[in-house]
Each structure stands twice: as C-alpha cells, then as structure tokens.
Amino acid sequence: MKVLITGGAGFIGSNIADRLIEIGHSVAIVDNLATGKKENINSKAIFYEYDVREKDLISVFKMVMPDIVIHNAAQLSVRLSVEDPLYDSSVNVVGGLNVFNCSSQCGVKKVIFASSGGTVYGEQVQFPADETHSTNPISPYGVAKLASEKYLNYFNNAYGLKYTALRYANIYGPRQDPLGEAGVVAIFSKKLLTGEIPVVNGDGSQTRDYVFVEDVVAANIKAIESDFIGCVNIGTETETTVNELFNILKSASGKRDINESHGPAKPGEQYRSVLANGLAKKVLGWEPAVSITKGLEMTYKWFKDNSNI
Numbered sequence: 001m002k003v004l005i006t007g008g009a010g011f012i013g014s015n016i017a018d019r020l021i022e023i024g025h026s027v028a029i030v031d032n033l034a035t036g037k038k039e040n041i042n043s044k045a046i047f048y049e050y051d052v053r054e055k056d057l058i059s060v061f062k063m064v065m066p067d068i069v070i071h072n073a074a075q076l077s078v079r080l081s082v083e084d085p086l087y088d089s090s091v092n093v094v095g096g097l098n099v100f101n102c103s104s105q106c107g108v109k110k111v112i113f114a115s116s117g118g119t120v121y122g123e124q125v126q127f128p129a130d131e132t133h134s135t136n137p138i139s140p141y142g143v144a145k146l147a148s149e150k151y152l153n154y155f156n157n158a159y160g161l162k163y164t165a166l167r168y169a170n171i172y173g174p175r176q177d178p179l180g181e182a183g184v185v186a187i188f189s190k191k192l193l194t195g196e197i198p199v200v201n202g203d204g205s206q207t208r209d210y211v212f213v214e215d216v217v218a219a220n221i222k223a224i225e226s227d228f229i230g231c232v233n234i235g236t237e238t239e240t241t242v243n244e245l246f247n248i249l250k251s252a253s254g255k256r257d258i259n260e261s262h263g264p265a266k267p268g269e270q271y272r273s274v275l276a277n278g279l280a281k282k283v284l285g286w287e288p289a290v291s292i293t294k295g296l297e298m299t300y301k302w303f304k305d306n307s308n309i
C-alpha cells in the first residue's frame with residue numbers, strides 16, 4: 001500500500017516509516033523539519049519538505065495518491081501550547097484540518113491520527129481512563145487534539161472518510177525528543193550519560209503510562225488493517241512514578257552512584273495519568289508487548305550509542 005506519513009522525520013513517525021518499508025509498503029513523508037531530523041528519514045521513503053499548513057499540500061497528495069495517511073505532524077510541546085496557543089492551533093488544528101481535507105479529496109481509504117490520551121481527558125477522575133471518560137483538556141495542545149478528532153468525525157459523517165484516532169499515552173524510545181509527553185526519559189538518559197544529577201520535579205510520586213515506541217508502531221499497523229472507526233487508547237494500564245522510572249533507567253545505565261535531586265513541583269502538572277486498553281484489544285487486537293524495564297534498557301542503550309559521550 002501507499003502510505004503518506006506527516007511528521008515522518010520525527011520520533012514516532014520515523015519509527016512507523018521504517019517498519020512499514022520493512023514489511024513492503026511504499027512510504028511518502030511530509031515534514032517541515034521543525035523538530036524532525038533528516039537523518040531519521042528512511043532512504044527508501046520519498047520525502048517532501050513541506051508544511052502541513054500549506055494551501056498547496058493538495059499537490060503533494062495528488063502526486064502520491066496515498067491509500068493510507070498517518071497524521072503525526074504536530075507542535076508537540078504542551079508547555080509551548082500554553083505560551084503560544086495561536087501557533088499551536090495553526091499547526092495542530094489548521095494543519096490537521098488541511099491534511100484531513102486533502103485526504104478526503106484524494107479518496108484516501110483511511111486516516112490514522114496521533115491523538116493524545118494523556119491530554120484529551122484532562123484531570124482524570126477514573127483510573128485507568130477508558131474512551132468514555134469525560135474530555136476536559138487543560139492545555140491548548142489537548143484542546144487541539146480533541147478538535148482534530150471532532151473534525152475527523154465530521155469528515156467521516158459528511159464524506160465517508162474512515163479514520164482511527166490513536167489516543168497515545170506517554171511514548172518513549174529511540175529517537176525521542178526531550179520536548180514530548182515522555183520527555184523525562186530523554187532528559188534522565190542524557191543526565192545519566194553525562195554524569196549530571198537529574199532533577200525530579202516535586203516528590204516524584206506523579207505517575208504516567210509509558211508505552212514503548214515499537215508497540216506504537218504495532219498499533220499503527222493494526223489500525224491500517226482494522227475496520228474500526230473512532231478513538232482508541234494506546235496505553236498499558238500501568239502507572240509508573242517518576243521515581244520508579246528514574247530507578248529503572250539508573251540500573252540500565254549501571255551508574256549506581258548517581259542519585260537524583262528533587263526540585264519544586266511543576267505548577268499545574270497533572271498528578272496521575274493512565275489509560276485503559278480494553279478497546280484496543282477488542283477492536284485492533286493490540287496490546288503492549290514490551291515491558292517498561294526492557295523498553296527503558298533499549299532506550300538508554302540507544303542514547304548511549306548515539307551520543308558522543
């Protein structure tokens with residue numbers, strides 16, 4: 001199949017592209033390299049250095065005529081979305097809308113959208129949150145993800161465009177950026193490598209649901225194959241505290257003498273976040289396969305192999 005991946009030079013998109021090419025799909029990538037890197041781009045992919053907000057994006061779609069579109073391109077910093085909500089919405093709402101509109105006009109069979117289960121629900125009141133949890137995002141980034149899901153629902157109702165919105169928990173793994181929703185993994189890994197003391201915000205008992213990027217790649221492949229239309233969580237149902245995460249990374253690094261220090265808690269930071277994955281099991285036949293210990297070991301090794309330290 002012909003798959004167009006927006007944001008395919010980024011962390012998640014490039015891992016998806018590599019796997020799709022490995023299993024025989026043809027891949028085109030649209031990315032403006034805002035945070036993505038040229039070295040992440042698979043040499044067998046066709047690369048269009050393009051902004052998803054461009055009016056002329058349709059010309060790329062007409063050249064590629066993709067069967068499947070995986071929309072990953074985004075401004076991904078929650079903090080930046082608070083500082084500059086207009087920029088966030090221009091990329092994350094208008095850019096997405098442009099991609100969905102082009103998909104609809106070019107007869108795309110399915111759009112897979114990288115949504116965010118860590119932000120669309122807002123402060124969780126049920127643990128783990130399933131897809132029926134109320135959606136009250138507390139950041140412009142979360143509002144934009146929710147708006148994009150609603151636009152996809154609109155395009156489905158109005159034009160029959162099929163879609164699956166994958167509501168990711170916190171994704172970590174090789175090529176990840178410190179800015180992302182699981183940025184703490186990259187930050188701690190780099191500190192451990194350089195021998196600096198990592199700073200934990202607050203007492204470190206805040207939790208997140210960490211999913212290894214290979215499992216996310218598998219979820220995208222299941223979503224391509226599935227008939228499911230709608231939103232589905234991609235999480236592990238397991239909460240990991242920042243302290244636990246640091247200790248696993250510390251033992252992966254073998255640096256037993258480095259201890260963390262604690263700084264002030266981040267104001268407004270969500271305390272707990274964890275996603276139910278029953279629907280993903282049912283409609284996609286997906287469940288996470290990589291344990292947090294194994295995943296963090298592989299991630300630390302990647303940072304070690306790809307740094308000059």
Ligand SMILES: NC(=O)c1ccc[n+]([C@@H]2O[C@H](COP(=O)([O-])OP(=O)(O)OC[C@H]3O[C@@H](n4cnc5c(N)ncnc54)[C@H](O)[C@@H]3O)[C@@H](O)[C@H]2O)c1
Pocket residue numbers: 006007008009010011012013030031032033034035036037050051052053071072073074075076091095114115116117118168169170171172177180181182
């Ligand atoms: N990393 C996580 O934990 C996580 C969690 C939930 C959802 N997501 C979503 O998954 C997707 C991929 O995230 P990631 O972690 O790989 O981030 P990333 O920054 O590595 O990838 C995003 C890519 O989009 C590109 N991009 C940004 N603005 C663009 C524009 N205007 N036009 C074209 N390309 C543009 C960037 O250059 C980058 O390559 C994003 O939509 C993000 O919101 C990520």
